[in-house]
Amino acid sequence: MLRLTSAVFVGILFHIYSTQAQSTFTNPIFDTRSADPAVLRHGNYYYIPLSTNGERQLTLYRSSKLSNFRNADTKVVYNAAEGESDIWASEMHEVDGQVYIYFSMRRDDHRVYAIQAEDPNNPMGNWGPVIPIMGNWDRGGIDGTILKHGNGQQYFSWVTDGALWIARLINATTVHESRLRLRKDTLDWECCQNEGAYFFYHDNVSYMVFSGGDTWDPNYALGMMSIDGDKDPMNPSHWWFGEEKPVFWRNDEEDVYGPGHSSFTTSPDGTEIWMVYHGASTPSYTERIARIDKITFDENGKPVFPRPSVIISPKLEIILVMKLDSSKVASQLLSPLKIFSGLKLKYFRNGSDNDTGRASTCKQFGQERG
Ligand SMILES: *[C@@H]1O[C@H](CO)[C@@H](O)[C@H](O)[C@H]1NC(C)=O
Numbered sequence: 001m002l003r004l005t006s007a008v009f010v011g012i013l014f015h016i017y018s019t020q021a022q023s024t025f026t027n028p029i030f031d032t033r034s035a036d037p038a039v040l041r042h043g044n045y046y047y048i049p050l051s052t053n054g055e056r057q058l059t060l061y062r063s064s065k066l067s068n069f070r071n072a073d074t075k076v077v078y079n080a081a082e083g084e085s086d087i088w089a090s091e092m093h094e095v096d097g098q099v100y101i102y103f104s105m106r107r108d109d110h111r112v113y114a115i116q117a118e119d120p121n122n123p124m125g126n127w128g129p130v131i132p133i134m135g136n137w138d139r140g141g142i143d144g145t146i147l148k149h150g151n152g153q154q155y156f157s158w159v160t161d162g163a164l165w166i167a168r169l170i171n172a173t174t175v176h177e178s179r180l181r182l183r184k185d186t187l188d189w190e191c192c193q194n195e196g197a198y199f200f201y202h203d204n205v206s207y208m209v210f211s212g213g214d215t216w217d218p219n220y221a222l223g224m225m226s227i228d229g230d231k232d233p234m235n236p237s238h239w240w241f242g243e244e245k246p247v248f249w250r251n252d253e254e255d256v257y258g259p260g261h262s263s264f265t266t267s268p269d270g271t272e273i274w275m276v277y278h279g280a281s282t283p284s285y286t287e288r289i290a291r292i293d294k295i296t297f298d299e300n301g302k303p304v305f306p307r308p309s310v311i312i313s314p315k316l317e318i319i320l321v322m323k324l325d326s327s328k329v330a331s332q333l334l335s336p337l338k339i340f341s342g343l344k345l346k347y348f349r350n351g352s353d354n355d356t357g358r359a360s361t362c363k364q365f366g367q368e369r370g
């Protein structure tokens with residue numbers, strides 16, 4: 001069906017090749033350890049605070065592109081004091097007009113703390129002293145995160161003993177004493193703990209995406225639950241607890257193992273939702289490195305998670321979008337590009353199939369991934 005003269009074909013080939021070179025990028029988005037990556041888009045930048053220096057330091061990374069943090073600006077915003085260690089799962093959030101980083105740290109036990117940027121418009125500037133935020137809660141905690149709910153209230157969620165807890169935030173650094181254990185693993189895939197929750201809001205629904213399993217296991221994966229924006233999150237009956245299956249899990253064909261501990265942000269124009277998460281590129285799982293993938297929504301407004309991918313071409317920087325009627329045409333058109341060894345291409349299909357409008361990643365040209 002598809003007949004191209006060689007002259008035309010070469011023209012297409014070079015067009016694709018030259019555009020491709022600048023327009024796509026490869027997961028992961030860091031070269032180095034970047035476990036529990038929580039992103040905040042603030043002003044003209046994306047920020048990710050990470051635990052560094054043997055988990056004794058918090059370093060804030062700032063990049064104008066979500067797709068590449070390799071040359072990010074950095075600022076050390078916290079140094080563990082004597083008797084402090086194991087800084088984990090830091091997240092930067094804007095609360096009541098100020099900017100905070102919430103993180104877990106061990107003193108006697110692991111607990112959740114916050115630090116505040118002196119100037120919310122300059123997170124690369126100075127940060128204030130460490131503030132314990134859990135009042136008299138004596139059971140320890142990790143993985144603190146913020147829910148800005150549709151009812152106008154703000155909530156704090158964290159992990160104690162492998163379960164997800166939630167309480168109202170009285171102010172940015174004070175968690176209410178009325179606490180609810182919202183979820184403890186019940187499904188096979190999440191055995192035997194839940195952790196790393198993060199919230200995003202879409203069409204009047206708050207979604208909680210959380211990790212299940214063991215962060216050092218290739219089967220670590222993400223699950224999802226949700227609640228209508230006008231319902232009280234402190235009432236467990238208001239929550240939809242989700243499906244039996246994870247929403248995002250290992251993809252051996254793309255060498256992505258144990259994807260988990262996600263966070264969510266938007267494209268600079270605000271129209272797309274992107275997930276930042278960590279994963280390993282070998283099943284033996286030596287290091288957790290940050291990656292991104294795009295979330296879309298089905299006709300009912302429900303989030304659709306892609307499979308973990310290697311090559312992505314987001315609207316963030318775009319771009320080449322090839323609209324092709326079928327994967328067969330894609331295969332015919334793209335297979336000659338194999339001559340550029342190592343070049344991987346992604347294409348969008350607009351056919352009448354299940355994946356309409358969704359991106360597929362090709363490792364072998366013409367082969368589709370669901
Ligand atoms: C939050 O509440 C605590 C306890 O009442 C108080 O010490 C702190 O100053 C408050 N912080 C803000 C930002 O209002």
Ligand SMILES: *[C@@H]1O[C@H](CO)[C@@H](O)[C@H](O)[C@H]1NC(C)=O
Pocket residue numbers: 203204
């Ligand atoms: C969201 O809630 C507002 C206010 O109740 C309502 O006007 C709007 O239609 C809702 N949107 C969706 C997508 O349900």
Ligand SMILES: *[C@@H]1O[C@H](CO)[C@@H](O)[C@H](O)[C@H]1NC(C)=O
Pocket residue numbers: 323324325350351352
């Ligand atoms: C796919 O895109 C082509 C070119 O833009 C268009 O002619 C065709 O009708 C589209 N197919 C569908 C199913 O939308």
Ligand SMILES: *[C@@H]1O[C@H](CO)[C@@H](O)[C@H](O)[C@H]1NC(C)=O
Pocket residue numbers: 352353354
């Ligand atoms: C959707 O995909 C399934 C499984 O691949 C296939 O059986 C079905 O025919 C597809 N539906 C459409 C509308 O193409």
